[in-house]
Amino acid sequence: MARTKTRATAATALTPDAVRKAYRDMLLARIIDERQWVLNRAGKAPFVIPCRGHEAAQVGWGSALRDTDFFLPYYRDLGVVVARGYTARQAMLALLGKAEDLTSGGRQMPGHYGWRERNIITGSSPVGTQVLHAVGIAYASRLRGEDSVAATALGEGTTSQGDFHEALNWASIYKLPVLFIVENNEYAISSPQSREMAVQDVSERALGYGIAGATIDGNDYFACHEATFQAAERARRSEGPTLLEFKTYRTVPHSSDDDDRVYRSREEVEDWKQKDPITRMQAHVLAEGILTKQEDEALWREVKAEVDEAITYAEQAPYPKVEDMYRHVYAE
Numbered sequence: 001m002a003r004t005k006t007r008a009t010a011a012t013a014l015t016p017d018a019v020r021k022a023y024r025d026m027l028l029a030r031i032i033d034e035r036q037w038v039l040n041r042a043g044k045a046p047f048v049i050p051c052r053g054h055e056a057a058q059v060g061w062g063s064a065l066r067d068t069d070f071f072l073p074y075y076r077d078l079g080v081v082v083a084r085g086y087t088a089r090q091a092m093l094a095l096l097g098k099a100e101d102l103t104s105g106g107r108q109m110p111g112h113y114g115w116r117e118r119n120i121i122t123g124s125s126p127v128g129t130q131v132l133h134a135v136g137i138a139y140a141s142r143l144r145g146e147d148s149v150a151a152t153a154l155g156e157g158t159t160s161q162g163d164f165h166e167a168l169n170w171a172s173i174y175k176l177p178v179l180f181i182v183e184n185n186e187y188a189i190s191s192p193q194s195r196e197m198a199v200q201d202v203s204e205r206a207l208g209y210g211i212a213g214a215t216i217d218g219n220d221y222f223a224c225h226e227a228t229f230q231a232a233e234r235a236r237r238s239e240g241p242t243l244l245e246f247k248t249y250r251t252v253p254h255s256s257d258d259d260d261r262v263y264r265s266r267e268e269v270e271d272w273k274q275k276d277p278i279t280r281m282q283a284h285v286l287a288e289g290i291l292t293k294q295e296d297e298a299l300w301r302e303v304k305a306e307v308d309e310a311i312t313y314a315e316q317a318p319y320p321k322v323e324d325m326y327r328h329v330y331a332e
């Protein structure tokens with residue numbers, strides 16, 4: 001199937017309410033992210049893996065699917081889980097390893113999102129394992145005669161792992177209802193894309209498997225949402241998997257343990273900050289009259305207050321009890 005390249009904003013039939021929610025989710029992910037970083041620098045949170053810069057891509061794909069679909073995000077995908085209903089409180093409880101943490105009762109590293117009720121499947125720390133899990137889940141949906149789609153995300157560096165190629169091969173042979181979503185931020189920690197692969201666009205890899213592939217402007221919420229929605233509809237019609245590449249950039253280091261000054265220039269980072277997905281969405285909602293300037297300012301205050309409250313709540317929440325150490329480890 002042909003590979004397409006989309007860089008323009010797609011015309012979508014989203015209601016003003018849906019656009020407002022998407023903007024709010026992007027903003028919530030951003031503010032949670034910024035505050036988590038501060039908590040790390042203050043010595044309160046051991047490890048943070050930021051979503052900053054990826055919000056349009058993440059909320060874009062996270063909001064384009066149905067409740068009955070399956071979500072296999074990767075560690076950077078805070079925006080995806082926020083779009084599925086994950087709250088600031090849940091994010092802070094997980095970050096601080098508190099007992100009430102929804103994803104693992106305070107046991108997992110931050111960024112390992114799992115939420116059974118919302119069909120969010122937790123990932124493992126070796127990159128790319130979720131891609132194979134998504135294919136297995138899509139195959140199971142097919143065998144059960146359901147019309148659900150499994151969507152998984154990964155970084156562009158992870159497309160050089162064997163798991164990714166095995167997953168695409170199998171999914172393409174059986175035309176499984178699975179979406180492979182690559183959030184291409186040009187780096188795998190310190191390795192630039194040119195050291196990860198010899199192709200310009202990750203979507204070129206779709207050709208080798210005979211499946212649909214597209215490169216999308218990953219800082220454009222509407223383009224990411226539309227591409228995901230259309231790919232999911234094709235999958236539901238048994239037309240096979242799609243490899244979507246969302247070109248974006250993380251404007252901060254890989255993790256709280258990384259120093260990006262050693263491998264990329266400040267000019268490059270500043271250049272990408274000028275293309276910030278939230279500023280772009282904000283310009284859209286104001287220009288379209290979806291929010292007035294006053295309503296926008298009120299929204300930012302509301303979201304910041306929500307995150308402040310979540311931090312206070314999570315800091316006061318109890319840690320898991322020692323007696324609970326083996327819960328969820330052995331059958332009970």
Ligand SMILES: Cc1ncc(C[n+]2csc(CCOP(=O)(O)OP(=O)(O)O)c2C)c(N)n1
Pocket residue numbers: 076125126127154155156157158159183185187188189254
């Ligand atoms: C199999 C494996 N190799 C290496 C690592 C260490 N590691 C964690 S994240 C990462 C970079 C992945 O880059 P990319 O796929 O582009 O995603 P990004 O972090 O840029 O979003 C690496 C090498 C790992 N977790 N698992």
Ligand SMILES: [Mg+2]
Pocket residue numbers: 155156157183184185186187188189
């Ligand atoms: Mg990357």
